[in-house]
Amino acid sequence: MIEAWTADEIRAAEKPLLDAGTPLMDRAARALARTALADVARRRSAGSSPRLRLAGALGSDGVPGPGRVRPPRRHGVSRNAAHGARAVLLVGAGNNGGDALFAGAHLARSGMRVTAFLVASAVHAEGLAALEAAGGEVIARSELRVPVVVEQVAAADVVLDGLVGVGSRGALRPPSGGIVRALVESRAAAEATGAPWPWVIAVDVPSGIGVDDGSVPGPVLPADRTLTFGAHKPGLLLPPAAHVAGVVEVADVGLGAAQGPQVPGTLRMEEADAAAVLRVPGVRDHKYTRGVVGVVAGTEKYPGAGVLVAAGAVRSGAGMVRALGPTTVTDRILTRHPEVVTAGGRVQSWVLGPGIPSDGSDAGQDRRVYGALAAVTGVLDAEVTGGVVPAVIDAGAMAMLEHRLPEIAVLTPHAGELAELMRGLGHEVDRADIEAEPVRWARAAQRATGATVLLKGAVTVIVGSGVTFAQAEAPAWLATAGAGDVLAGLLGTLLAARADDVLADPSLTSRVAAAAVVLHGRAGALASGGGPVSATDVADALPRVIADVLAR
Ligand SMILES: NC(=O)C1=CN([C@@H]2O[C@H](COP(=O)(O)OP(=O)(O)OC[C@H]3O[C@@H](n4cnc5c(N)ncnc54)[C@H](O)[C@@H]3O)[C@@H](O)[C@H]2O)[C@@H](O)CC1
Ligand SMILES: [K+]
Structure with a gap:
C-alpha cells in the first residue's frame, strides 16, 4: 500500500531529524542530481524525439505516468554521459528552491551547463553559493525576462522545477505563475510541431499543485518525472494533479516509515493489497x-x-x-x-x-x-x-x-x-x-x-x-x-x-x-x-x- 503524507505530516516527520542536524536537503539534492544525470544520459542514448519522451514516461505495460510508482532510491551521485548537457533550474524562495540549487551544483560539477532562474529576490543562500562555486549561471529575479526563460528552457536537456514544494499555498503567484503559463504554452507549441522539449523533473511535487488535495488551482508545468522526498504526497496520487506528476519516484532521505501518518487519508492500493x-x-x-x-x-x-x-x-x-x-x-x-x-x-x-x-x-x-x-x-x-x-x-x-x-x-x-x-x-x-x-x-x-x-x-x-x-x-x-x-x-x-x-x-x-x-x-x-x-x-x-x- 502506498501511503501519502500530507505537508504537515512531512513537516512533523522531518522536524526531529532537522533538529538533530540530519542533512535532509543534501540527501534530497544528491538524489535529484543522480536522477537528472541518469535521465539525461538515457535520453541522449535513446534520442529525444517527443515519441521517445513519451515512451520514457510509460511503462512497458503501457501504464501511464500517475500509475507508475517506483520503490525508494538511496541517495548518491554518479558521474555519467551527461557531460555538456544543459540544465535549467527554476528556483523559488523556499527549501524546494534550495534542493534545486544544490542539485544544480552537483550537475555543474558533473560537467553540465547549468542556468538557474531565481523567481524570488531571496533564495536559499547556501544553495545559491554552492551553485555559483560550481560554475553555474544565475539569473537574478531583477533580470528575469519571461521570453528568455522560455527560450532557455526550450534549449535545455533537463529542467528542475524547484519553484515551490510542500510549502505551496494556492495557485502560483507572480512571477512564477506567469513563467509557468508561458512554459506550458511553449510546451504545447513544441508538441504540436514536434520540436524538442526538455525532460522536466519536478522537485518533490510539480510546483503549484494542491499538495494535500490533488487540485490544480492554476498553471503547473507538467513533469515527466517527480522525485518526491521521504514519502508520497496526496497530490501526487490524486487527480487532476496526478496527471501532471509524470512517473513518481520516492527518494529515501531517511524520514523513516514509523514517522508517517497514524491513519493515512490517501492511499494507493498495490497488487499485494488487492490479493x-x-x-x-x-x-x-x-x-x-x-x-x-x-x-x-x-x-x-x-x-x-x-x-x-x-x-x-x-x-x-x-x-x-x-x-x-x-x-x-x-x-x-x-x-x-x-x-x-x-x-x-x-x-x-x-x-x-x-x-x-x-x-x-x-x-x-x-x-x-x-x-x-x-x-x-x-x-x-x-x-x-x-x-x-x-x-x-x-x-x-x-x-x-x-x-x-x-x-x-x-x-x-x-x-x-x-x-x-x-x-x-x-x-x-x-x-x-x-x-x-x-x-x-x-x-x-x-x-x-x-x-x-x-x-x-x-x-x-x-x-x-x-x-x-x-x-x-x-x-x-x-x-x-x-x-x-x-x-x-x-x-x-x-x-x-x-x-x-x-x-x-x-x-x-x-x-x-x-x-x-x-x-x-x-x-x-x-x-x-x-x-x-x-x-x-x-x-x-x-x-x-x-x-x-x-x-x-
Ligand atoms: N521534508 C523533507 O524531508 C525535505 C524537504 N525538503 C524540501 O523542502 C521543501 C519545503 O520547503 P519550504 O517549507 O521552504 O517550502 P517551499 O519551498 O515549498 O515553499 C515556500 C516558499 O514558497 C512560497 N510560496 C508558497 N506558495 C506559493 C505560491 N502559490 N506561489 C508562489 N510562491 C509560493 C512561500 O512564500 C515560500 O517562500 C520540500 O518541498 C522539499 O523540496 C528537502 O530540502 C529536504 C527533505
Ligand atoms: K517543485
Whole structure:
C-alpha cells in the first residue's frame, strides 16, 4: 500500500531529524542530481524525439505516468554521459528552491551547463553559493525576462522545477505563475510541431499543485518525472494533479516509515493489497459460502449491460450469480453464461442499475432495484428482503435513491453521473466541475449519501469515511462502453465473498472497492496489450489477472 503524507505530516516527520542536524536537503539534492544525470544520459542514448519522451514516461505495460510508482532510491551521485548537457533550474524562495540549487551544483560539477532562474529576490543562500562555486549561471529575479526563460528552457536537456514544494499555498503567484503559463504554452507549441522539449523533473511535487488535495488551482508545468522526498504526497496520487506528476519516484532521505501518518487519508492500493482482499476458496467452501451475487442490470433497450455485469461477476469467481430481469435480458445472459441462475433467492451482494435508464421505461427492473435498495438500506424487514447485504449501485439505480445509504453500498459513477447525482442533492455542478475537482466532489457525495463512492476516471478515486484510494492502473484503452459494467460485476463478486467481513466492519468496503479497481485495471492492461480492448476482453482476462495477483 502506498501511503501519502500530507505537508504537515512531512513537516512533523522531518522536524526531529532537522533538529538533530540530519542533512535532509543534501540527501534530497544528491538524489535529484543522480536522477537528472541518469535521465539525461538515457535520453541522449535513446534520442529525444517527443515519441521517445513519451515512451520514457510509460511503462512497458503501457501504464501511464500517475500509475507508475517506483520503490525508494538511496541517495548518491554518479558521474555519467551527461557531460555538456544543459540544465535549467527554476528556483523559488523556499527549501524546494534550495534542493534545486544544490542539485544544480552537483550537475555543474558533473560537467553540465547549468542556468538557474531565481523567481524570488531571496533564495536559499547556501544553495545559491554552492551553485555559483560550481560554475553555474544565475539569473537574478531583477533580470528575469519571461521570453528568455522560455527560450532557455526550450534549449535545455533537463529542467528542475524547484519553484515551490510542500510549502505551496494556492495557485502560483507572480512571477512564477506567469513563467509557468508561458512554459506550458511553449510546451504545447513544441508538441504540436514536434520540436524538442526538455525532460522536466519536478522537485518533490510539480510546483503549484494542491499538495494535500490533488487540485490544480492554476498553471503547473507538467513533469515527466517527480522525485518526491521521504514519502508520497496526496497530490501526487490524486487527480487532476496526478496527471501532471509524470512517473513518481520516492527518494529515501531517511524520514523513516514509523514517522508517517497514524491513519493515512490517501492511499494507493498495490497488487499485494488487492490479493489480501480476495477470498480464496478452501476445501470446506461451496457455492453459497463463496458468495452469491444478485444482479439487476439490463433492459430491453440495453440488454448487453446485463451480460457484461454477469461476465464480470462470473469471471471473477462468484459462487453463484443470480440475474433478475425481463426474459430478453436473462435469455441473453444465459446464452453467454449458462452458469447464471435467473430465479430469485438469497444473495450476499447486489449489483444494481447498469443498463437500466432512469426514464422509468422498464417498470419491472425499477421495482427490482427498489426492492434490493430496501434490503441494502434495511428499510424493509429482513424477512421480506433476505437481509442487509453490500451493494454496487450504478447508472440508473443512482437516480432511485430515497434513503441515506450505509457505507457497504458503493456508488460507481463516472463524472457525468456524479454531476447528475449531486444536482439531485441540490448542488449546481456539471461534468466539467467534477472533472476539475474529482476528489472534492467524490468526498462531497460520500458525505451526502453515506455510501462509499467510486468515481471512475483515468485515476479512479474511491472514498470511504476518512479514506481516499487513488488508483491509476487502467490503460486509457479501458475507457470503452461496458467496461464499467464489468467492474460492477467484479466488485459485486468481491463484496459477496467478503460480505460477512464487510457487514462486521463497513470501513472495509472502500478497500474491497479499491481491490476491484486494481484487478479491473490490470485486466484492462493485460487484455489491451497496448492496443484496443473490449469490455468482454476485460472480463475474460480477469481469471488470469486474479491468478497472477494471488501467485505473487
Ligand atoms: N521534508 C523533507 O524531508 C525535505 C524537504 N525538503 C524540501 O523542502 C521543501 C519545503 O520547503 P519550504 O517549507 O521552504 O517550502 P517551499 O519551498 O515549498 O515553499 C515556500 C516558499 O514558497 C512560497 N510560496 C508558497 N506558495 C506559493 C505560491 N502559490 N506561489 C508562489 N510562491 C509560493 C512561500 O512564500 C515560500 O517562500 C520540500 O518541498 C522539499 O523540496 C528537502 O530540502 C529536504 C527533505
Ligand atoms: K517543485
